[in-house]
Amino acid sequence: MKSFVPILALCCALSSVHCELFSAMADLEHLVYAERALADNLANYISQEEIRLQTLKQFTDQLTEKNSEVGNRPGQYLANPVNTFLLLKRLTADWELLEGLLKDIEGQALVHNITVYKGHFPTKEDVTGAAVALFRLQDTYQLDTSTIARGEIEGTTSFPTLKAVECFELGKLAYNNGDHYHTVLWMEEALERLRGDVESIIQRADVLEYLAYSTFVNNADEVQKALQYTNELLQLNPNHQRALGNKNYYEKFIASDVRRSQTKGDLGEDPSGVQRPQEDHVLPERQQYEKLCRQSPPKNLQMEKRLFCRYAHYNKPRLFLAPAKEEVIFLNPKIYYFKDVLSHREIERIKELATPRLKRATVQNSVTGELETAPYRVSKSAWLKDDEDKVVHDINQRIEDYTGLDMSTAEELQIANYGIGGHYEPHFDFARKDEVDAFKSLGTGNRIATFLIYMTDVEAGGATVFPRVGARVVPQKGAAAFWYNLKPSGEGDYSTRHAACPVLAGTKWVSNKWIHERGQELRRPCGVSEEE
Numbered sequence: 001m002k003s004f005v006p007i008l009a010l011c012c013a014l015s016s017v018h019c020e021l022f023s024a025m026a027d028l029e030h031l032v033y034a035e036r037a038l039a040d041n042l043a044n045y046i047s048q049e050e051i052r053l054q055t056l057k058q059f060t061d062q063l064t065e066k067n068s069e070v071g072n073r074p075g076q077y078l079a080n081p082v083n084t085f086l087l088l089k090r091l092t093a094d095w096e097l098l099e100g101l102l103k104d105i106e107g108q109a110l111v112h113n114i115t116v117y118k119g120h121f122p123t124k125e126d127v128t129g130a131a132v133a134l135f136r137l138q139d140t141y142q143l144d145t146s147t148i149a150r151g152e153i154e155g156t157t158s159f160p161t162l163k164a165v166e167c168f169e170l171g172k173l174a175y176n177n178g179d180h181y182h183t184v185l186w187m188e189e190a191l192e193r194l195r196g197d198v199e200s201i202i203q204r205a206d207v208l209e210y211l212a213y214s215t216f217v218n219n220a221d222e223v224q225k226a227l228q229y230t231n232e233l234l235q236l237n238p239n240h241q242r243a244l245g246n247k248n249y250y251e252k253f254i255a256s257d258v259r260r261s262q263t264k265g266d267l268g269e270d271p272s273g274v275q276r277p278q279e280d281h282v283l284p285e286r287q288q289y290e291k292l293c294r295q296s297p298p299k300n301l302q303m304e305k306r307l308f309c310r311y312a313h314y315n316k317p318r319l320f321l322a323p324a325k326e327e328v329i330f331l332n333p334k335i336y337y338f339k340d341v342l343s344h345r346e347i348e349r350i351k352e353l354a355t356p357r358l359k360r361a362t363v364q365n366s367v368t369g370e371l372e373t374a375p376y377r378v379s380k381s382a383w384l385k386d387d388e389d390k391v392v393h394d395i396n397q398r399i400e401d402y403t404g405l406d407m408s409t410a411e412e413l414q415i416a417n418y419g420i421g422g423h424y425e426p427h428f429d430f431a432r433k434d435e436v437d438a439f440k441s442l443g444t445g446n447r448i449a450t451f452l453i454y455m456t457d458v459e460a461g462g463a464t465v466f467p468r469v470g471a472r473v474v475p476q477k478g479a480a481a482f483w484y485n486l487k488p489s490g491e492g493d494y495s496t497r498h499a500a501c502p503v504l505a506g507t508k509w510v511s512n513k514w515i516h517e518r519g520q521e522l523r524r525p526c527g528v529s530e531e532e
Helices: 002-015 025-070 074-078 081-090 093-101 105-118 124-140 145-149 164-176 180-194 204-218 220-236 241-262 284-294 344-357 390-403
Strands: 308-312 324-331 334-339 380-384 413-418 423-427 447-454 464-466 471-473 480-484 498-500 503-505 508-516
Touching (some): 025 081, 025 093, 081 093, 081 124, 081 164, 124 145, 124 180, 124 284, 145 180, 164 180, 180 204, 204 220, 204 241, 220 241, 284 464, 324 390, 324 471, 334 471, 344 380, 344 390, 344 413, 390 413, 390 447, 390 480
Antiparallel strands (some): 308 324, 334 480, 413 508, 423 498, 447 480, 447 508, 464 471, 464 498
């Protein structure tokens, strides 16, 4: 608008002369200047519009190029978590920039038309969630930062590359979450990628500011490196106030640290390098959980000699012609594995019923008994009633036939879909003694058993693991795992603590049935001691 101020001023001056401009040469001379200003301003406007339209064209070309990579197989494209992150980013931060370029009347009409789709657009929280998921995958599967940035994810067929600015944004998202460990990893990668990215919209100084501070906060023993980054930042921007203050602090810290090390004696060297927060990896369960997610446990030959598989009908007429394909894959706890529990047609029908109802999965608060979302369970779920579709009823009946347990007091069939890095950290399905309000509203007792059906193959990750005993179940479409959460005495079996590993590549759908105690008195008789 500023470019049009001279014209407006001139028009105001001319407006004081009431018509009849032709009658005085002085007034006509003003018109010459007005026309010249008009031409200059229009030329400037056209130049700005050409820049704006060129930017819009580049953005459109990028969208077209990226979407053409998807083709008719969006599932395969989104199997790579890097693609998923980039898609969410394009429809949030990049879209906000685009909206700023569509300020004219026709542009606003376009924005208005697109709002039909915008109801399905991701939010900034989605982008943050996708970034955190990438960090989770990086830690669990011990992926190198540069490997992720190259899009080289096991089980995927596309390899999207992250630019310096995208690595910078990941580092910044980690920083805003107080996660200085991943801030350092991704800012270092951004710095490396800046070397060959001459068109990057970020500057080396932008990266160094975050990298220096997070290097120190993540590991104070790396203060020398933090000071090195800060000095480099000050070479680029000598008046950077925060950097000047940090430089002074780091130098004082180093001086005091030298004095401390001189009196340390034989305690040894302090650890150095980028370190994960201790609470993330020092717990034995966390180490075992992540290890099981990465690889199968070593074979236990003594146990394997006692494992078996068979066709079984359990004296159920429905299973005489199509017996259960039962396999015992672990002894303590006893984990059953059934193959071909669901057909492809049944799986698709269940997905069709569940998809419109999917909501963020919840966990039960151990104190209040209320359901709430939690960062250690990332998926969406829906519940299907027995009487709403024949397929749901048939599945419930099949579970009853396979387990011999009464389904009338079981919870509804739960369907869960895991997105990018979707997981459920180690947990129990049953309520412990101190969780007195758990399942109280149901009035059906504790969860005696779990029947977990895998509705998809998963390209990489997504296993069900039991960290206390070293058991691991890999998803196989149509198969199911079954185990008792309670001992025959009714006491909780703590060896059943299990987890859903993060989905590294692909998509994971499961359905599960939590079976309760009430109604099982004659089907699974109680033991005579607490330990039974």
